Structure formats: C-alpha cells, structure tokens
Amino acid sequence: MPQPLVLPFKRIFISGGAGVIGQEMVRLLAALPADIDVLVGDLKPRPANFPARFQYRQGDLNFLTEQEIGVFAPEVFIHLAATFERSTETYGFWEENFQHNVRLSHHLMTVQKDLPSLRRVVFASSYLIYDPELYNFAEVPAQPRSLRETDPILPRNLTGMAKLAHEIELRFLQTYRGAQFSTAIPRIYRGYGRNGRDITSRWVRMLLAGEEITVYGAESFFDYLYAADTAEGLLRLAAAETVSGIINLGTGRARRVADVVAVLKQNFPDLRATYVASDIPFEASQADMNLWRSQIDWLPPTTLEQAIPEIIAFERARLQATAAAKAPGHVLISSVAAKVPLVRAVQAAAQRLHPEMNVIGGDMNPACLAQHFTDDFWQMPATADQNLADIIAQCQARGIGHVIPTRDGELAFWSRHRAALAEAGIAVLVSPPEAVSRCLDKIEFAVFGQEHGLPVIPTALGLDALPAAPGSTGFVVKERHGAGSLSLGLNLPEATALTHAQALQEPVFQPFIQGREISVDAYVDRAGRVHGLVPRTRDIIVHGESQVSTTLTDPALVARLTPLVEKLGLYGPLVLQALLTDDGGLHLIECNCRFGGASTLGIAAGVDSFFWFLQEAAGADLSQYPFRPAAGPLRQVRAAADVVMPAPTPE
Structure with a gap:
C-alpha cells in the first residue's frame, strides 16, 4: 500500500499549471496542509476552480524576471509548460516550438538557477526523445517494446528535440549547482486526461456531439498515462529529493488503440467508427518502470476503464456550462500621438495576458508617429459628448474592450462616460470624474489637500491670497488647468511673477520652495x-x-x-x-x-x-x-x- 503523499517543502512554482496535468496537480496540492504556498504561471486565464490561496500569474513566462520569481522564493520548480502539436508538426510550429519550448525552458532556469531558496527541479520531459526505430514498426506489432532510460535516443520531432535540449541544459547546471538543488527528469509517456487535447478527449467530444470517429492504427500500442496519475507521480518524484536524473514515468502496461475504442463503445453503445489504413508506422511502446519501482513506492493506478468515464463526465459538464470565454477585447490607446514607449509597454502587457490581444492606436491626426508601432490605427473623432455613440460603435466594431486615455484634455470625457462604456463591454483606465477634476484643476487640488490634511503646496489665484511660506524666496506661476510644466515661471520675484501671469490664460501662484x-x-x-x-x-x-x-x-x-x-x-x-x-x-x-x-x-x-x-x-x-x-x-x-x-x- 503506497504511503500518503507528503511534501518536504512549502513553496512550489509550477509552470504551465493551468494545463491538463497542472490542474490535476493543483487539485492534489489543494488537499494538502494549508501552509503550502503555490505559484502557478500560465498563458491561459486563471481557472475558475483554482484555490484562492494559490498565487496565479497569467502571461508569457518568457517575461518572468529573476526579481519576480525571487520574491516568491520557490523551493521546488515543476516545469510543465510546453507547446506541442499532433503527430505531424506543421511548418508554423517552427517558431512556436522555439519560443515556448526551447527559449522558455532556458529562460525559466536562467532566472531561477541562482536562487538560494531553490532545492529541487522537476522537468516534465517525454519518451519522444527515444529513437523511434526502437518502437515503430512497418507490420502490426505482436507486443509493445519496453523502453529503458539507457536506450538510444533520437528525438522524432521538434517537441522531442526541445525536451532533449533542456535535459542537456539541466545536466550542465547540475555540474555547477548540484550542491544547491537536485534535478529529476521524468520522461512521460502518452498522456490523456480531463480537458485534454489528446485523441481520447477529442473522440469523447465528437461522440457527445453525435459524430462518427475516425481511427488510425488501431493495432498500435501506447502506454496511456492518466493526467491525474502523472500529477501525483511528479509530486512524489519531487518529494524524493535523492532521486535525480532521467527516469521513465508511465504505467508500464501498454494498451492498443483498439482498447480505447472498446472502452468508449462501453460508454457510447451507438458509437460509429471508421477504421482507416495509414502509411504511418505502427507504434508499440511502453515505459520500463524498473528504475521507478526501485526509487518510488507508488505506481500509476488508473486504467482506461476507470479514466474514460471521468473524461466523459467532465466533457458533459462542460457542455452544460456556459460557453468558454472569448479572447479579451483589444486595447485602444487614445491620443496616441508620438507615445512610442507607452505603446510598447501596453503591447508587452497585452501579450502577457493573451497572444491574440492587439493594441490599436487612436488619434485625430492621421499622420501621428506612433501609428507605425501599433497593431492597427484608428483616426478617431474628437472625444466630445456628441461623438460618444459613434465612439462606442466603432470600438465594438473593432473588437476593442479596453481604453487607455493618455492626454489630460480627454480624461474628463472618458471618465464621465465610463459607466456607459462599461455597459458596452469596454473598460476604461480612468479615475472617477471628481478625482479627475481635482487633479486637472490646481486650485481644486490644493483646496482638497488642505481639507484632507495633505502636505500640498498652497495655490491661489492671486499673490495676495497666498499664505506666508517659511523659507520661500520667490513664486511659481503656472496655468491653473493641465500640465504644470506648460508656460511655467519658476522662482520669480513678485513683480516678475505678476508680469509672467499676464501671458497665461488662467494663472495660479504658489510659493517657491x-x-x-x-x-x-x-x-x-x-x-x-x-x-x-x-x-x-x-x-x-x-x-x-x-x-x-x-x-x-x-x-x-x-x-x-x-x-x-x-x-x-x-x-x-x-x-x-x-x-x-x-x-x-x-x-x-x-x-x-x-x-x-x-x-x-x-x-x-x-x-x-x-x-x-x-x-x-x-x-x-x-x-x-x-x-x-x-x-x-x-x-x-x-x-x-x-x-x-x-x-x-x-x-
């Protein structure tokens, strides 16, 4: 009887924790004592069922900084984040694999390798690293080939190449940081689970929709590893701090594709399937689990017969729930003018939230400089009340869900109408009208400050209304509204201050400090x-x-x-x-x-x-x-x- 899961550490960072394995891992961690701190990072939005006490960082982890992860101070890093495609990788996967497999893995260890808190690294690798000549066959295989950790390697696709590259990086780091943290590299076999992209979940979704499924290579063998078992296995491996290096993680009991169809048939009596011949070699692989058995007192227990009904129940519940949230609306930067650094900052934030979120520059000037740096440009009408309906309609037509005003003169408009915009599904980054008013009006700001005990510099419409200011050697003269730097007169004698004020539209005076x-x-x-x-x-x-x-x-x-x-x-x-x-x-x-x-x-x-x-x-x-x-x-x-x-x- 395996021992209950016990973790000898308190602070766990999981990359890709909103994925199929990650969500199972979070469920397991949530059931452990409440003093465990978990930080999950993922591109996807925070899942609704994530425990409130766990931290969540949505966005591209390629932008995670050493300072940011250092504040969390993880003791354990479990690296699940990865991108992959189906059996045949497309041409477009070339760059995606580099950014979100090769580069990401390298970056995440770069920002953590020198953290004094780090004790343990677990990297979810793949059996795709092994030479496919070992387990691919032209004829129907009689039985699966058990792959050992010492078998020859030759990654069969870009995903496998990326996994191997990071295995080698971790081996390199162990040379220099082995006394600081230990590293375990489980090579994981054919995964499937709730909310998965694997063929089992896809078939379940098709069958629930009343569709016919297409079966290729029904005689092939795969070592099907349920995601919940994968999650527990990774946590148990993390806890076994003396276990290091490469180790297989599978069931050690391969099943034919035909077995999956048979279990589905038990749950869908009316199942319709078309069996298609293919020139793709038959696969027949399973994990040799001897090394695992010798190190970990636990083996993955879940069979296809147990797991598939759970997947069906999950997919049925999802169909009954509300439709998945759409990608968030694009971002409009109004009065974008020449604010190129601001545009780039907004683009970085948008990409961290959702890769399909665009940044649209808006300005009345069709030749404004920043339009060359935005994803799209909109020559906007004036931000005036009579144009509100048109602005809302244009925002909706362009898929804009967020507005970032950047000019003082438009803040009052956006603030005044932020409720109407919110009703239209548009969030505006602007303060309430009364707060905007007091910030734009220096007299109002000074009065508010005095009434609320803030150390504001006295401000008045005339010099005679200014209270005496100890240590003041002169006066500051500026416009009452808008940016204080406009037509600023600094440390002026009284006569000069009065003269300077005559050139302003609505001057105010302050003591120079x-x-x-x-x-x-x-x-x-x-x-x-x-x-x-x-x-x-x-x-x-x-x-x-x-x-x-x-x-x-x-x-x-x-x-x-x-x-x-x-x-x-x-x-x-x-x-x-x-x-x-x-x-x-x-x-x-x-x-x-x-x-x-x-x-x-x-x-x-x-x-x-x-x-x-x-x-x-x-x-x-x-x-x-x-x-x-x-x-x-x-x-x-x-x-x-x-x-x-x-x-x-x-x-």
Whole structure:
C-alpha cells in the first residue's frame, strides 16, 4: 500500500499549471496542509476552480524576471509548460516550438538557477526523445517494446528535440549547482486526461456531439498515462529529493488503440467508427518502470476503464456550462500621438495576458508617429459628448474592450462616460470624474489637500491670497488647468511673477520652495488601495518631462506617500509631483491621473500598471499579482532612436 503523499517543502512554482496535468496537480496540492504556498504561471486565464490561496500569474513566462520569481522564493520548480502539436508538426510550429519550448525552458532556469531558496527541479520531459526505430514498426506489432532510460535516443520531432535540449541544459547546471538543488527528469509517456487535447478527449467530444470517429492504427500500442496519475507521480518524484536524473514515468502496461475504442463503445453503445489504413508506422511502446519501482513506492493506478468515464463526465459538464470565454477585447490607446514607449509597454502587457490581444492606436491626426508601432490605427473623432455613440460603435466594431486615455484634455470625457462604456463591454483606465477634476484643476487640488490634511503646496489665484511660506524666496506661476510644466515661471520675484501671469490664460501662484523634485509612479486598484508605488528623482528635465530619471530605494518614503495617494480617490496609474526638502519635509505639487511620459521606468521598477489594468478588467483579484519592487535603483534615459521597418506595399 503506497504511503500518503507528503511534501518536504512549502513553496512550489509550477509552470504551465493551468494545463491538463497542472490542474490535476493543483487539485492534489489543494488537499494538502494549508501552509503550502503555490505559484502557478500560465498563458491561459486563471481557472475558475483554482484555490484562492494559490498565487496565479497569467502571461508569457518568457517575461518572468529573476526579481519576480525571487520574491516568491520557490523551493521546488515543476516545469510543465510546453507547446506541442499532433503527430505531424506543421511548418508554423517552427517558431512556436522555439519560443515556448526551447527559449522558455532556458529562460525559466536562467532566472531561477541562482536562487538560494531553490532545492529541487522537476522537468516534465517525454519518451519522444527515444529513437523511434526502437518502437515503430512497418507490420502490426505482436507486443509493445519496453523502453529503458539507457536506450538510444533520437528525438522524432521538434517537441522531442526541445525536451532533449533542456535535459542537456539541466545536466550542465547540475555540474555547477548540484550542491544547491537536485534535478529529476521524468520522461512521460502518452498522456490523456480531463480537458485534454489528446485523441481520447477529442473522440469523447465528437461522440457527445453525435459524430462518427475516425481511427488510425488501431493495432498500435501506447502506454496511456492518466493526467491525474502523472500529477501525483511528479509530486512524489519531487518529494524524493535523492532521486535525480532521467527516469521513465508511465504505467508500464501498454494498451492498443483498439482498447480505447472498446472502452468508449462501453460508454457510447451507438458509437460509429471508421477504421482507416495509414502509411504511418505502427507504434508499440511502453515505459520500463524498473528504475521507478526501485526509487518510488507508488505506481500509476488508473486504467482506461476507470479514466474514460471521468473524461466523459467532465466533457458533459462542460457542455452544460456556459460557453468558454472569448479572447479579451483589444486595447485602444487614445491620443496616441508620438507615445512610442507607452505603446510598447501596453503591447508587452497585452501579450502577457493573451497572444491574440492587439493594441490599436487612436488619434485625430492621421499622420501621428506612433501609428507605425501599433497593431492597427484608428483616426478617431474628437472625444466630445456628441461623438460618444459613434465612439462606442466603432470600438465594438473593432473588437476593442479596453481604453487607455493618455492626454489630460480627454480624461474628463472618458471618465464621465465610463459607466456607459462599461455597459458596452469596454473598460476604461480612468479615475472617477471628481478625482479627475481635482487633479486637472490646481486650485481644486490644493483646496482638497488642505481639507484632507495633505502636505500640498498652497495655490491661489492671486499673490495676495497666498499664505506666508517659511523659507520661500520667490513664486511659481503656472496655468491653473493641465500640465504644470506648460508656460511655467519658476522662482520669480513678485513683480516678475505678476508680469509672467499676464501671458497665461488662467494663472495660479504658489510659493517657491527649495528642494529636490521627485515624481511618484503609482497604481491604485479598484478598491482604492495603492498596489504599487515607486518614487524617482527628476535628474534632467526637458519640456517638463524627465529626460533622465532614477528610482529611489526608500521604504520610509514609500510608506509615507502611500496613504497620501490613497486619499486622492484615484484609480489606475498616476504621477505625483512632490518636493523633498533638507529638513525632511514632503510637499505635494500636483498629481497627473494618467500614465506619465517617463512612467515606463515605473513599470521596469515593478509598478506594472497596464498588466494590472488588463487583469482587473478581466475580473482578477490583484492580490494574485503582487507588487514586486526592483531590488535596487534603476535609471532611465529617454533618447530618440531611429527605427527601420518594411515599407507598406503601394496599392
């Protein structure tokens, strides 16, 4: 009688954990003691039945950073993530295999190989590595060939090649990191399971739809391994820390394809099947499980007769449930202008969420620069109330489900109509109208700050209305609405300040305070909580924007700023301008309730604004996507770059 599953570690990272094997593994882990922490990463959205206490990272794990996984500090890494096709790989699989098999496996070990927490790596390899001459036959085989770990290898397709490549990489790492973590490489046999893409699940779906199935190679043998057994086997192997290297994982009891059809016939008495002759060789393989038996006190128990009814029940339940969610809507960046770094940041976030999500640039100017970098361009009408119906209709026609406004002058429009847009299935990254108003109006911002105990710099319509400011040597004059950098007069004597004000449309006055100016990139979630915040210095300023900016690693300052930002009632990304004085004072200048020109540095430092917005729009709880600040200071230098691209073909 096998012993119950017991894991000697607490923190487990599973790549590809929303797949067939991964979901079975999560079910097993959820039944274990509650002090086990699990982080699952996958391209697919978080499955609805995943335990709330498990962390989930949706997106392309090729973009997982060492800092991000280091915060989780996994003790065990179980690498399931992989892409594959059916028996014959298509021409287009060439690049997909490299990105999501070869490159991904290499990257995931690159960001984890030096983590002091890592004790164990389990890589789900494949029996496809063995030389097919061992188990492929021109004639109907009488019995299956048992493949041993020491048998010759010759991967029969790109997937097998990728598995072998990473096996060799892990062998290399063991030379240098063997004292830090051990590695087990199970070569897994013919998998099938609930919600699978395998032929068994496909046949079940066809039979439930009343269709006829087509059977090739009915006499072939495969070692069918149920996904639930695979998951348990991998966890037991992970727990056996002294077991390392290559080891087979199968049942050791191959069955013919005809056996699968026979079990289906027991569950579908009216089954109709067409048996087709094929020039594809007959396969007859199974795992030699002698090494496994000697190391692990457990063998996969589930037979075809037990598993297939479970798969049928699962597929029936899925048919009765609501249809699977469609790919999320595309992203519109309105007033895209020349905001190329912003476009690239949004594209990176969109691709992490869903590979089919496009980024559309919108602008009234048909010649705007950024259109050359977006997936599509829309020459938009003005963001005016009379155009709302047309804008909604155009968004729906273009498949747009998300809007990111980028210009102060349009924020009020998008905010005012965000409820109507939400009813149309369009999420807008914008704060409530009252919060937008107080950020755009410097008088309103100052009054709000005074009423709520915020350390705002006094602001008035006239010099005589300004209170005395200790240490002030002059005055600041700026426009009341919009970006404060426009027509800014800085540290002006009284007479000069009054003269400068005459050139402005609606001037406001502030005392000039000597100090170090900082910008603060932050993201406020839908519950009004700061989800991430990074202050940065403004080292070189050109036209009011930071040309060179450096993040500040100052936990005390972050703790000081966080409650102040939360009092502003904002949602989404923001840029707070403030001054730090030599006496330890903090003075708030103004707040822009949108993504700033240099806020891409904030993303690099951990304030993942666009990805968090897309996750919230999809209904995710951001507690599953924690803020992971950069370990040290980062500097951003904004410089122009030439980009050469193929020219469009003349029509």
